[in-house]
Amino acid sequence: MQAQSSFNEKDKGRLYLVPTPIGNLEDITLRAKRILTEADYIAAEDTRTSGILLEKIGVHNKMISFHKYNSKERAPELIKLLKEGNTIAEISDAGMPVISDPGYILVQECIKNDIPVVALPGPSAFATALIASGFDAQPFTYYGFLPRKSSEQKEYFEMMNQARATSIFYEAPHRLQKTLKTLAEVIKPDRKIVLARELTKIHEEYLRGTISEINEYFTKNDPRGEFVVLVSPNDDEEKQLSWDELIKQVADRVEAGESKKDAIKLVAKANKVSKNELYDKYHQN
Structure with a gap:
């Protein structure tokens, strides 16, 4: 068993996991802004995207690129900085670090090296969509981004088809129509789904209906923006005959x-x- 206190070690670096807004900049918290201002370094998934955000909220700390293509090589460098007593704030392009983000690699290395990890609460696209979906919020299963191949997606959709929990995944606009057609091949067309797009932004929208209705909608309307897709729980009651x-x-x-x-x-x-x-x-x- 390993116990960690995040707040009582003075001579050691500390990793902060700092959520950033998923659209509306007003969703940045006072604490998040303070940590970003005080951190010695900011590990960012995309320094260009994060640079725009940090400039707007008046933060000018040194950024270090940390993404899925360099995370394994960059992690030891960050651990070295933390061991030297520096504090590092890790941020994603939007939302919570670690979720659909390589931050878990850095967290694992910190735990191995007995470096405190402090997680700040904040915005998350899938949680935001879930509570406004109208589906039962517990239990739920979050799948992140699905594979691009239909044959591989079907394995996930088979699980969603049987699940007694709300299922959630992300999809890009240029792949959405194909993914929805694959979904319709596996799950009954009258199953309810919700699509949430551009959350917290000007064009935020929720599309609610059956799989067939949503598929029909996108035969006439081109998908725009990033989508959170929620599939309702399987509530079919299997009647046991006498x-x-x-x-x-x-x-x-x-x-x-x-x-x-x-x-x-x-x-x-x-x-x-x-x-x-x-x-x-x-x-x-």
């Missing part, structure tokens, strides 16, 4: 010409009951 009802199904099949053996096997399989138990019940009747 033994008398199952026996009647067997009898009906036998009367129609099937053998008793085949009828019992097929009815048992269709209703997910024991073939041997159904056999016994049928012959006891």
Whole structure:
């Protein structure tokens, strides 16, 4: 067991995970702005994107590029700076660090090296969309960005099809229509979904409907902006038939010409009951 206190070590560097606005700059917190101002270095996913934000909120600290293509090589450099007593604020392009972001690699290295990690609360696109979706917020499953190939996406959609939880993933506008068509191949067309786009921005919009309705909408309207897609939980109630009802199904099949053996096997399989138990019940009747 490893215990960590984030606030009582004075002579050691500290990693701060600082959320940034997902659109509206007013969502920056006072604490986030203070930490960004006071940090010795800011590790940014995209220094150009983050530079625009930091300039607007009046922060001019030294930025270090830290993204998925250089994270494994850059992490040791950042750990060295932290061990020297520097504080580093890690930020994503938008929203919470670590979520759909390589920040977890740096967090893991900090934990290995007994360096305190402090997470600040703040904006997150999937959480924002979830609470306004109208779907049950707990439980939920967040998938991030799905694979681009339809064959690989189908594996995720099969899980969503069975899930009793709200399922959430991100999609880019140029891939959205293809992804929705793949979704419709796996999940029933009357299943409800919500698409949230451009959250907290001027053109924020929620599209609510069935999979077929949303697919129809995008045959006439081009997707614009980044999308959060939410799939409603599977709330189909599987009715468990009584033994008398199952026996009647067997009898009906036998009367129609099937053998008793085949009828019992097929009815048992269709209703997910024991073939041997159904056999016994049928012959006891």
